[in-house]
Amino acid sequence: MNLSFTYKTLLLFPAMLLLLGGCIREDRSDCGMRLWVLFDAPMYELPSGEHRIGHIDVFAFDGHGRYVRAWITGVYDYHAGQPYEIPVDLEPGTYTFVAWTNTGTEYRFAPAIGELIPGVTTLSELKTYLHGPADRRFEAEIPDLHYGRLEGAVADRSRKTEYTLYLIPDTYRINLRVKGLEEIGEAFAISLSDNNGLFNFLNRVIGEKIKDQHLRQGTVQQGNVRVSFRSLSLTDDHAIENIGHPGNADRSPTLRIIHRTDGAEIFSGDLVKIIRGAYSKSGQTVDFDKTYLFDIIFSFDAEMNLTVTVNGWSYSPNPVEL
Secondary structure (H helix, E strand, O other), X not given: OOHHHHHHHHHHHHHHHHHHHOOOOOOHHHOEEEXXXXXXXXXXXXXXXXXXXXXXXXXXXOOOOEEEXXXXXXXXXXXXXXXXXXXXOOOOEEEEEEEEEOOOOOEEEEOOHHHOOOOOOEHHHOEEEEOOXXXXXXXXXXXXXXXXXXXXXXXXXXXXXXXXXXXXXXXXXXXXXXXXXXXXXXEEEEEEEEOOOEEEOOOOEOOOOOOEEEEEEEEOEOOXXXXXXXXXXXXXXXXXXXXXXXXXXXXXXXXXXXXXXXXXEEEEEEHHHHHHHHHHHOOOOOOOOOEOEEEEEEEEOOOOOEEEEEOOEEEOOOHHHO
16 A cells, blocks of 8 residues: 555645635636626515616725725616625625615715724614705705615635525605595695604614605696605615614604795695505505505695595594604
8 A cells, every 4th residue: 555645645635625615826816706786676666667766876885894995887777586695805804884875966974984084983883864855855856876785794715605685675655645625726735744864874864953855736637636756764674674773752744735826834744654554444454664655645625624545545533643
């Protein structure tokens, strides 16, 4: 028996296993971390043709929550059902990734990306906010916003690791049809107000004192007034996880209908209470983390009594329920 040959073979075998379990340095495609961003649209009840993603901003933070770097992608057409790959090349370590979409004009970061200092700026310092006029009155529609977070991703250049960062919507479509106003007038102003224009990087709304007011003008046509809003996060429980942040207890998205001629208020109520009321009175439970389209019908009778229908579920609310 050739002991020398056997000894060399035993030494070589573990080395071959290490080589096969690791990555080949000459072929970098087999090494390090691969990060995918995915918006799985079929998971949600979304309006047709909406939730376009013009670009994605992805931020990396180290194991201590300190900023490392950011990537800005191009257009992401998620309708093809494919994830978007981010070209990650990071030092070995454990990372948290945060992603936002469609930022730049209406949605901005504080501090801005160019002001972030690697190793100094922390995840807890960063905010995303809706930029707008000083009086916070928005007559144009805001873009869609999406958020994603991935924690505990390990970068190891000796082996290949793959992770998927899932995006969730932060915007809703509210379609409102009002019936029974033709006896009162022809022109109405309808507004949706909420203090939901500022988020931290855990996707929690930070309530502000001044509410954003989204305005629409409507006229009676064939007995109906129709308007549509795109709204940011409607509830404080809309987040990837509840981390103990209480949010703002005064949050109440307010829907108002005003007569444009004399300024008389026809209706004012909490939009979330209206939606939940229509569902619960019909024995249903609304899931704001999966339903992002609400078709709402207000039907006033001759005495201005109101019947509300939300996504097919109807009820007649008492004033205290609004």
